[in-house]
Amino acid sequence: MATTYFKKYTGSSESLVAAMKAVGAPDTSLAYRKKIGKLNGISNVGTASGNTKMLNLLKKGKLIKSKTAAKPAAKTKKKKKASAPTGRRAKFLKALEEEHKFIKKHGKKFFYSWPKAKKSFKAAKAAVKAGHKTGLTCVVPTRWALRSAGIDPSGFYGKKGRFAGYTKKIAKYLKRIRKGGPIGMTVKQAAKAGKIIAGDILCFKGRTHTVTYTGKGCLVYDGGGAAKSRGYNNVGITLDYGKVKAWNTKKISEVLRWR
Numbered sequence: 001m002a003t004t005y006f007k008k009y010t011g012s013s014e015s016l017v018a019a020m021k022a023v024g025a026p027d028t029s030l031a032y033r034k035k036i037g038k039l040n041g042i043s044n045v046g047t048a049s050g051n052t053k054m055l056n057l058l059k060k061g062k063l064i065k066s067k068t069a070a071k072p073a074a075k076t077k078k079k080k081k082a083s084a085p086t087g088r089r090a091k092f093l094k095a096l097e098e099e100h101k102f103i104k105k106h107g108k109k110f111f112y113s114w115p116k117a118k119k120s121f122k123a124a125k126a127a128v129k130a131g132h133k134t135g136l137t138c139v140v141p142t143r144w145a146l147r148s149a150g151i152d153p154s155g156f157y158g159k160k161g162r163f164a165g166y167t168k169k170i171a172k173y174l175k176r177i178r179k180g181g182p183i184g185m186t187v188k189q190a191a192k193a194g195k196i197i198a199g200d201i202l203c204f205k206g207r208t209h210t211v212t213y214t215g216k217g218c219l220v221y222d223g224g225g226a227a228k229s230r231g232y233n234n235v236g237i238t239l240d241y242g243k244v245k246a247w248n249t250k251k252i253s254e255v256l257r258w259r
Contacts, residue, residue, distance in 0.1 A: 004064075006024075007024065009023050009055075016055045020058070023058065034046065037054060039064045040054065042054055085215075087258075089149075089198070091150070092149040093199050093215075094148075096141055096237075098121070099221075100236045103136070107236070109128045109133050110133065110134060117135035120148075121144035121147070138211060138223055139163065140223050142210060151169070154169075172259075176255070176256055177254065178254050182202075183253065185252055186241070187247065187250075187252065190252060191218050196255065198216075199213070201256040202252050202254075203254035204250050205251065218240050219241070222239045222241075
């Protein structure tokens with residue numbers, strides 16, 4: 001409870017009414033004095049002893065004027081933290097990060113080519129360590145990571161690495177979003193609005209381009225032509241789509257999200 005008090009009476013009068021007038025009481029009627037007496041635990045206001053008790057409190061500056069319920073502290077809305085990736089989604093993202101680090105380190109060994117891309121990251125690493133070059137496109141890192149997560153992506157990507165369709169095989173693990181949410185937004189807009197989450201596979205109009213969202217700012221895993229150079233020298237596959245001019249305005253047309 002919030003409690004307020006009358007001003008301390010410093011005069012010499014022994015009259016309660018006069019003292020209350022002196023401290024600016026809004027009313028000095030018996031009804032009002034009884035109301036104030038009740039607030040102060042004095043039940044016999046109007047009698048000599050009751051008036052004396054009130055006057056003594058007034059002289060000490062301890063005569064309660066009012067009590068009001070304290071305002072509850074304003075609740076601050078806690079931002080919901082995105083849940084940490086688990087299961088296949090976690091395995092998928094871990095695989096993509098390993099791919100990124102390796103490609104960044106051995107950038108000169110990768111070039112833009114779908115037919116020359118290996119079926120798995122394990123095979124690509126073996127080729128690079130043997131001194132050979134291997135192909136890379138926007139969807140190759142995603143395809144490799146799906147294999148690492150225990151999912152066979154055959155039929156998922158068609159000719160030239162395009163996203164071919166939502167197969168029954170993939171439907172077991174990923175649901176398709178084609179309306180609402182991030183659809184029609186750029187990566188930058190969707191990330192800012194919290195419409196995409198780590199591990200989302202993002203497809204763009206015509207299914208000509210597919211990347212995976214990292215969950216950090218506007219960063220995506222993209223092994224395709226939006227990279228700094230076709231050779232990927234010291235670039236890796238993580239790109240900031242808030243800064244890449246070619247994709248700063250492109251709209252998401254489809255999202256595949258882990259179940």
